[in-house]
Amino acid sequence: MIDVKTADRELQTYIRPQTFPVAIRMLKPGEAIPDRAKRPARDFKKLSMNCQVIDMARRYGWMIALTREDHICSLGIAALGFEKPTHLHNSGTLCEGMYTETKEAGQRSEAAVDQFAPGEYYALLVAPLDRTTFEPHLVCIYANPAQVMRLTQAALWKRGGKLASAFGGRVDCSEIIVTTMRTDRPQVILPCSGDRIFGQTQDHEMAFTIPWAQMEEIVEGLRGTHAGGIRYPITQFMEYEAKLPPRYMEANRLWDAEKGRSEFTPRDRVVAAYKRSFADRVPVYPIVASFAGTLDGLSIEEYCTNTTRAITAMMNYYERYQPDVVLAYNDLAKEAEAFGCRVKYSDYVVPSIDAHVLAEDKSALARIPMPDPYKTARLPGFLDQCEALVKAKPPTAIGAVAVGPWTIAMLMRNPEVMLLDTFEDPQFIHDLMRVTTDFCKTWGDAIAKTGIGLSFSEPTASISLISPDNYRDFVAPYHKELVEYFKAKKVGVTTHICGTTYPIYEDLIQCGFTTVSFDLDQQADPTLYVDQLERFVEVARGRAVAIGNVDATKFEKTTKDAMVADVRRCLDAAARQSAFILSTSCEIPPKSDPEVVRWFMDAAHEYGRYDRIFETAPPAVTPAAAPGDSGDAKPKRKR
Template sequence: MIDTKTADKELQLYIRPQTFPVAVRMLKPGEEIPEKAKRPARDFKKLSMNCQVIDMARRYGWMIALTREDHICSLGITALGFDTPTHIYTSGTLCEGMYTETKEAGQRSEAAVDKFKPGEYYCLLVAPLDRATFEPHLVVLYANPAQVMRLTQAALWKRGGKLTSSFQGRIDCSEIIVTTMQTDQPQLILPCSGDRIFGQTQDHEMAFTIPWDRMEEIIEGLKGTHQGGIRYPITQFMEYEAKLPPKYMEVNRLWDVEKGKAQYTPRDRVVAAYKGSFADRVPVYPIAGSFAGCLDGLSIEEYCTDPKKAVKAMLNYYERYQPDVMLAYNDLAKEAEAVGCKVKYSDYVVPSIATHVLQDDKGKLAKLEIPDPYKDGRLPGFLEQCEALSKANFPSALGAVLVGPWTIAMLMRNPEVMLLDTFEDPEFIHALMRFATEYAKRFGDAVIKTKIGLSYSDPTASCSLVGPDTYREFIKPYHKELVDYFKAKKVNVTVHICGTTHQIYEDLLDAGFTTVTIDLDQQADPKLRVDQLKRLVELASSRNVVTIGNVDATIFERATKEEMEAEVRRCIDTAARFSRYVLSTSCELPPRAKPEIVQWFMDAAHDYGRYERLMG
C-alpha cells in the first residue's frame, strides 16, 4: 500500500497543486486524537467548521482535529453526524429564502445531503498529506479545472467510462467527506458558498477527492496518461505562426520592403494612414478632374461629357503620375444640371451654372423630382466612368467625387439669392436641403454599387461664404444625416469644403465624416490667416479621422520647382507625424496646370515624405 509521503510526492509531480493535498480521516468513538493536532476551541479560543479546518491544513500545513465542541456550523455538524438533526433542519427552514423558494423545496434539498449517522464518528482529522501521521480515509485536492481534469482522467485510466458526481452548491463538506466515504468513489467537488466565504476557496478553484484505497490506482493513472502525452501544465500546441496586431506586422513589412523582398502598393499606404500606422512614405495624390482631360488633349467639355474619353484620360493620367489615390471626378455641375440647371463650359476653368432652376421661382421645388442616376443628365455617364475605373483594378485607393447637398441646393437656387433666403425664408432652405440630401443619397447609392469610395465636395459650405452659425443651422444636420445614412451601409464618407473651414472643424467631426480634405485659409489679410492644416490634423487625429490637404492648388500653373518643394515640405512637416494624413492639393488642380509642376509635386512628396526621414 502506498504511503502518504509517496502519494504526496506523486501528486506534486503530476498535478502541481497550489496548496497542500489534505489527508482526511473520520475518527470513531474510541480512536485517539493525535497529540500534535490543534484543537480550535482549545488552541484558537474560537469555534470553527469543516471547510475552515480543511483550508488551514492546505494553506498553513497544520494538523487539526475538529469535534462537536470545536464546531460552530450546524450544517456541517449535521452532515458529519456530530449531533442529531433538529426539526428546524428537517423542515427546510434553513434553505428557504436563501437556496430554495419554499420550505418544501428546502426539505428536499436537506434530504439530498449525504450524512453520517449521529454518533458514528466524533472527530474530523485533517492534515497536509505529506505530514499526516495517520492513514486517511480520503485525500482532497483543491485545484484549477485543468488539474481536476487530469485527476479525472487518471481515475478512468484503468476502468474507463466516466465519473459521476452531484452538486448542490451548498454543504460541499458533505460531498468531500461523506459522499466519498460512502461511495468509495472519487468525487469532483463544486465548492459551495460557505467554502468560498469561510474556507477562502477562490473563484478559480475546484476540488477533487480520492478514497485512500484508490490512491495507488489514481497515481498509476496519472503516470499512464502522462506517458500518453496528457500532462499538467497542459501541453499547448505551439507550432503555428502567430497573427500579431497589424501595426506589429507593419514593422516586418517595412523591413521586407527595405530589403527588396516586398513592396508597398499605393493602396497599402492609404490603408496604413487610415489605420493610424505608417508605410514607407506619406500617401499622396493631387485632386485631378479636368486636368486629366486636358493632359490627354481633350477640351474641358469633352472630358466632362464623354465618359469613354474621360476614362481613357484618367488611365493615362494614372500611368504618368502613379498617385496613391485615384478619383472618378469630372465636375461639380452635373448634379444641378440633371435637375434642370443649364451648364456653361470654358476652355480654361471648370464648368459652371449658367441658369439656376429655382432662381426666379422657388415654388418650383414642390414640382421637382429627384433625378434618376441611371437616366437623367450626365449622371449615367459618371456611373459609367466609375464602373470603368473600378474594373481597371488600380493598385491605388479609388474614390468618387459627388456634390454635397448644400452646393446642390445653392446651384439650384443661386448662391446670392439663397444666402438671402437663410434670413427671409429659412423654412424654404430646409425644404430645399431635404430635397438635396435625398438626391445626394440616391446618387451615392448608385455610385457605391460600382465598388468605389464615396467623397462629397461641398465647396459652398465654406466659412468664406457662410458663417459658422449658418453651417450649424442649415448644413450640419444634413451632413450628419448623409453620413449616418451611409454608415448604416458600412460606407465611410469623405468631405471637401473650399476656403476657410477651421471654425467648423468640430462640427465636421461631430457629423461623422471619416475623412476631411481642406483648402487653404483664404483670408485677404495675411495677418488673419490660420494654419488650417495644423488645427485640423491635431483635432482629427485624436478622433481617428483622416486629414487630407493642403498644398496650394493655385500655384500649379506658375510655381518653380523650389516653390513647389517648399509647399510640400510645409504640409509634410505640419501633419505627417500624425500618421492619419494624406498629402494632397488644397482644391482641384486647374485644368491648365503645367504637367511638369504636377510631377514636381509628386517627386517632392515621394522624396520628402519618407517616414524614415520624418521619424529620424
Template structure:
C-alpha cells in the same frame, strides 16, 4: 501597402507606411491626352482614357473619377456654360425669380443627365484599378447645390427667410443621398461631398442651416459602407470646427487655409485632413523643384497621422504634368528628394504691376479677385454679386475681375495684399473676403461711395 489600403487605413485613423497621395485630377486629366474639358465631361471613352493615363503618370493612392459640381444642377434645370479648359459653370437658376422648391420628381435617377456616363466610367475604373487605388465619387454638396438652384438670392434668404433655406437644403440633401446610392453601388470607396460655398458663410449660419444636412449625409455614407470626405474650397478657416462636428471621416482644404492650424482642430476630433498644395502659384506656374520643396516642407512640418497630401482643389487644366509627377515622387521618395533640393532656392519672378490712383478715381471701382470665376464655384457667386451691382448702377461704377490663374494677377494680389480668394475691393479697400454679400448689402456699400 497598396494605395487603397493606405487611404482606407489613414481614414480609419491608423498608421500607414507613408503619407497617402491623392491628385485631384478633374479636367486636367483630359489635357494629358489632348482632350478639352468639355470632351472628357461628355465622352465616357475620353474620360476613361484620360484617367488611366493620369493613373499611370501620377501613381496615386486615391483619385476622383470625375470632378464636376454641376452634374446635379444640370439635372435639376440649371443651364450650363461650357469651356475648353475648366468644368462648366451654372448660367441660370430655376428658383431665382421665386422662392420655390424643385419638384421631387426631378431628383436624380441613374438615367438622368450625365449620370449614365459617370457610372459607366466608375465601373470601368473599378475594374481596371479599383483593387489597388481608392476611387473617389464626388457629389455637389447641398449648400452649393442650393446656390445653383436659387442663385445669389440665397444669401439674402439666409437673413430674411430661413425656413425656405431649410426646405431647400432638405431637398438638396435628398438629391445628395440619391447620388451616394449610385456611386456606392458603382464601388466608390470614398464619397467626397464638395461644397465650396460653405467657406463663404459664417459658422453660425452653417450651424443653423447646414449642420443637419451634412450630418445626415455623412451618416448615410457610413451606413452604405464607404468613407467620407468634406471638401471645402476657399478660406474655410473659421468653419473647420463646425465642419468637424458633422463627423466626416476626412476634411479637404485648399491653400487659403493654414493646414498646420487646421490639423490641430481636425486631430482633436480624430478626423483625417487632406490638402493643400497651392493650385496656381505652385502647381500651374511653379517649377518641379518648387513643388518638391513645398511638399518636403509639408512632410517635415506636419504630423503624419490623419494626413493625406493633395492639391487644394480640382487641378487647373494646364498644370504641367512634370510638376504633378514631381509631387508624387516626393511623397514616395522623400529622403532622396530632400537631398536633391537641399540647396534649392525659389526664384521670385518680378512682374511690375501699376495700381490705380485710388484717391482720385472719378467713380467707384469694384475689383473682384478670384481664382477663376469660370471654374471656382465660390468665385462664380462672388463675381455674380458684383455683376448684379454693375447691372444696377451701370456707368456710375467700374468693375473688373482679376483671375489668380494669370501671373500678372498673382503679382497684383501680392502688391495689394490680397490674403484670401475670392475677395471684393472697392477703391482699393477690402470690403468682403470669403463672404459673399447679399444684393442689399452690396448696393448699400456702393451707394456710400457715390455720395
C-alpha cells in the same frame, strides 16, 4: 502500500497543488485524538466547522481535530453523525428560501446529503498529508480544474470509463468525507457556498478526493498518463504562427519592403492613413478631373460628357503618375444640371452654371422633379464612370466626387441671390436644403452601390463666402443628417470645401465626416493668414483624416523649388500625425503643366518617406505665404 510522504511527493510532482493535500480520518468512539492535534474550542477559543478546519490544514499545515464540542455548523454536524438530524433538517426548512423554493424541494435536497449514522464517529481529524502521523481514510486535494482533470485521468488509468460524481451545491463536506468513504471511489467535488464563504475556497478552485486504499493506484495513473504525454502544467501547443497586433505586423512589412520581399500598394498607404498608422510613405494624389482629359487630348466638354473617353483618360493619367488615389470626377455642375440648370463649358476653366433654375422664381422648387440617378442628364454616365473605375481595379484607393446639398442649392438659386435669402427668406433655404439633401441620399446610394468611395464636395460652404453662423444654421444640420445616413450603411463620407474653412473645423468633425479636404486660407490680409492644414491637425487630433493642401494654382506655372517647398510645408505640418493624405488645395486647373504635376509627385515620394520624416526632430512649422503674396513678408498666424 504507499506511505504518506511518498504519496505527497508524487502529488506535488504530477499535480503541483497550490495548497497542501489534506489527510482526513474519521475517529470512532474509543480512538484517541493525537496529542499534537489542535482543538478549536480549546486552542482557538472559537467554534469551527468541517470546511474551516480542512482549510486550516491545507493552508496553515496544522493537524486539527473537530468534535461536537468544537462544532458550530448544524449541516456539517448532522452530516458527520455528530448529532441526529432535527425536524428542521427533515422538513426541508433549512433549505427553503435559500437553496430551494419550497419545503418539499428542500426535503429532497436534504435526503440527497450523504450522512454517517449518529454516533458512528465522534471526531474529524485532518492534517497536511506529508506531516500526518495517522493512516487517513481519504485524501482531499483542492486544485484548479486542470489539476482535477489530471486526477480524474489518473483514476481511470487502469479502469477506464468515466468517473461518477454528484453535485448539490451545498454541504460539500458530506461529499468530501461521507460520499468518498461510503462509495470507496474518488470524487470530483464542487465546493459549496459555505466552503467558499467560511472555508475561503477561491473561485478558481475545485477539489478531488481519493480513498486512501486507492492512493497507490492514483499515483500509478499519474505516472502512466504523464508518460503518455498528458502533463500538468498542461502542455501548450506552440508550433503555430502567431497573429500579432496589426501594427506589429506593419513593422515587419516595412522591413520586408526594404529588403524587396514585399511592397506597399497605393491603397495600402491610404488604408494605413485611415488606421492612423504608417506605411512606407505618405499617400499622395493631386485632385484631378478635367486635367486628365486635356492630358489625353480631350476638350473639357468632351471629358465631362463622353464617359467612355473620360474613363480612358483617367486610367491613362493614373498610369502616367501612379497616384495613391484615383477619382471618378468630371465636374461640379452635373447635379445642378440634373435639376434643370444650364451648364457652360470653356476651353480653359472648369464647367460652370450660366442659367440657375430658381434664380427668378423660387416657387418653382415645388414643381422641379427629383432627378433619377439612373436616368437624368449626365448622372447615369457618371455612374458608368464609377463602375468602370471599380472594374479596372487599379491598386489604389478609388473615390467618387459628388456635389453636396449646399452647393447644389446655391447653383440652383444663384449664390448671390441665395446669400440674400439667408436674411430675407431663411425658411426657403431650409426647404431647398431639404430637397437637395434628400437627392444627395439617393445619389450617394447609387454611387456607393458601385463599390467606390463617397465624397461630397461643398466649394460654396466656404467661410470665404458664408459666415460660420450661416454654416451652422443652414448647412451643418443637413451635413450631419447626410453623414449619419451613410454611416448607418457603413459608408464613410469625405467632404471638400474651398477657401477659408478653419473657423468651422470643429463643426465639420462634429458632423461626422471621416475625411476633410481643404483649400488654402483666402483671407485678403496676409497678417491674418492661417495655415489651414496645420490648424486642422491641431483641432482634429486624429478624429478625421486630413487631405491637403499644396497650392493648386501653382500647377499652371511655378518653379520646381517652389513646388518642393510647398510639399515639404504640408509634410512638416501633418505627416508625423498619420491620418493624413498629401494632396492639392483644390482641383488642379485643366491646363496644368504636366511637368509640374511630375514635380509634385516626385517631391511627395522623396520627402514623404516616413523613414526620412522620423529620422529628425519635428520641424518648426513655417506657415505658407498667402495666395498672391511674394513670401518676403512674415505673416502672423491668427490663433
